[in-house]
Amino acid sequence: xxxxxxxxxxxxxxxxxxxxxxxxxxxxxxxxxxxxxxxxxxxxxxxxxxxxxxxxxxxxxxxxxxxxxxxxxxxxxxxxxxxxxxxxxxxxxxxxxxxxxxxxxxxxxxxxxxxxxxxxxxxxxxxxxxxxxxxxxxxxxxxxxxxxxxxxxxxxxxxxxxxxxxxxxxxxxxxxxxxxxxxxxxxxxxxxxxxxxxxxxxxxxxxxxxxxxxxxxxxxxxxxxxxxxxxxxxxxxxxxxxxxxxxxxxxxxxxxxxxxxxxxxxxxxxxxxxxxxxxxxxxxxxxxxxxxxxxxxxxxxxxxxxxxxxxxxxxxxxxxxx
Numbered sequence: 001x002x003x004x005x006x007x008x009x010x011x012x013x014x015x016x017x018x019x020x021x022x023x024x025x026x027x028x029x030x031x032x033x034x035x036x037x038x039x040x041x042x043x044x045x046x047x048x049x050x051x052x053x054x055x056x057x058x059x060x061x062x063x064x065x066x067x068x069x070x071x072x073x074x075x076x077x078x079x080x081x082x083x084x085x086x087x088x089x090x091x092x093x094x095x096x097x098x099x100x101x102x103x104x105x106x107x108x109x110x111x112x113x114x115x116x117x118x119x120x121x122x123x124x125x126x127x128x129x130x131x132x133x134x135x136x137x138x139x140x141x142x143x144x145x146x147x148x149x150x151x152x153x154x155x156x157x158x159x160x161x162x163x164x165x166x167x168x169x170x171x172x173x174x175x176x177x178x179x180x181x182x183x184x185x186x187x188x189x190x191x192x193x194x195x196x197x198x199x200x201x202x203x204x205x206x207x208x209x210x211x212x213x214x215x216x217x218x219x220x221x222x223x224x225x226x227x228x229x230x231x232x233x234x235x236x237x238x239x240x241x242x243x244x245x246x247x248x249x250x251x252x253x254x255x256x257x258x259x260x261x262x263x264x265x266x267x268x269x270x271x272x273x274x275x276x277x278x279x280x281x282x283x284x285x286x287x288x289x290x291x292x293x294x295x296x297x298x299x300x301x302x303x304x305x306x307x308x309x310x311x312x313x314x315x316x317x318x319x320x321x322x
Contacts (some may be wrong), residue, residue, distance in 0.1 A: 012304055013314075019296020020314045023277030027056040027315065031089070035082045041074040049089070056278030057247040062285040066092050090316050096285045097308035107305050109143035116148070116194040118202045118227060118234035122220070122261065123241035124253055125208040128269035128295060130159060132241050133203045134166030135303035136293070140201045141172055148197060150190030150204035151176035152183040152223060163205055170300075173197070183207060184222040191230040204235070217260045239292070241267045242283065245274035254283055263287075269295035272302070280311070 034048030046067055053063040069092045070085075119136075123129040130153075137147045149167050153159035157179045167174035175190040187204055194202045206223065209216055220238075227234045240263045242250040250268070257263055266289055271277050284291055291306045 011301070013310065015296050015302050016294075016304060016310060017314045019272040019294075019302065020277055020311075022273070022275045023056060023271065024315055026275040027052065027278065030055055031086065032082075035085055038082070041070070041085060045085075046071065053278065057276035057282065058278035059248065059251065059282030059286070062096060062282045065285065066096065069095075086316065090312055093281060093315075094308055094312045096281050097291075097311070107143075108139045108145070112145075112200060114231075114233065114236050116199045116202045116231065116234075117236050118191070118194070118204065118231060119237040119239050120204050120206060120220070120223065120227075120235040121239050121241060122206050122257055122263070123208055125156070125159075127208075127241050127243040127246075127250075127253070129208060129241040130162045130166065130205060132267050132269055132293070132295065132303065133163065133205055134170060135295070135300050136201075136203055137166060137172045138170045138300040139303060141170060145200045146198060147172045147201045147203065148190065148194050148199040149174040150186055150202065152186040152190070153205045153207045154179055154181045154183050154186060155207050155209070159205065159207075183219060184226045187223040188226040188229070191227045191234065195230050220261045238262055238264045239267055240265070240289075241269060243270050244268045244277060244279055244294075245270040247274070247276040247279050248282075250279055251282055251286065254287055254289075258287055258289070263289055265290055265292040267291075267293040267295070267303075268306075272296045272298075277315070 030052030031049070034052050035045055038045050050063055050067050053066060054060060070088060073088060121129060121133050133149065137149060140147045149163055149172055151160045151163045151174060154177060160176050160179060164174060164176065175186060175193050177186050177189070183206065190202060190204055206220065224235060238261060240254065240257050242253055244250060266283060268280055268283070268291060271294055280291060280294070294304055294306050296302050296304060
């Protein structure tokens with residue numbers, strides 16, 4: 001029984017299966033075509049597998065790594081059926097995800113390593129950052145946590161307004177200031193409020209600008225400093241939100257943000273609307289940063305805690321009957 005089945009139940013697993021359907025259809029169609037009628041793993045099969053992986057936006061570097069591992073495994077005995085090759089590919093893809101270091105992995109209802117647990121959320125505008133914060137707030141609150149929001153993206157009036165709507169929708173309090181206020185001042189007020197309220201989870205939104213990485217780095221560093229005045233070991237997480245439907249563009253955003261700040265975890269959104277879900281593998285492999293959350297639908301329950309075993313299972317295997 002997988003991680004989701006033990007901790008979250010059948011509904012979440014079904015959401016994952018359904019959310020990855022577009023990626024799975026394209027990916028498995030290519031895989032099936034690559035090995036159709038073949039009794040040996042020859043150069044043609046490997047070339048076709050490589051094309052299938054790249055087509056699912058796994059990326060060139062990660063694809064080459066997977067193909068090289070498979071080549072080594074079949075070097076002695078090239079004879080195998082499609083089921084065996086599928087199983088081997090599944091194992092190697094999962095290994096790519098296992099290689100990414102895990103830190104503070106938790107379900108929404110798991111005990112937190114620190115209280116208040118401060119999560120600084122970063123990402124460019126349009127990737128679903130504010131929506132992800134709202135869904136995180138909903139799920140943490142549903143799990144019994146006391147949650148607080150901080151609207152530190154003060155350069156866009158829409159950002160504060162959107163977060164306020166999520167605050168009202170989820171019944172979670174929010175700390176905010178007028179548009180144009182110093183983001184660090186909002187973070188300061190949020191940290192202070194979290195301590196006085198006894199908040200358990202604090203989600204702080206930040207500006208989604210990348211045109212000047214030096215400015216972004218300075219702003220995030222300042223936010224961290226003021227938070228540490230109240231909570232010395234904070235922030236406990238810097239969560240980068242990426243839009244999975246943008247494929248390789250998400251990789252480039254990850255590259256720029258990891259250069260600008262110390263990203264500790266990833267949330268990958270909009271996987272339900274794309275056939276490019278393989279980008280999860282590319283990001284995990286290239287940046288060695290754990291994927292903690294994935295968005296597989298529009299409902300608030302469709303933001304799932306990521307588990308590599310269930311992810312690969314949903315990618316390769318048919319949905320299990322109810």
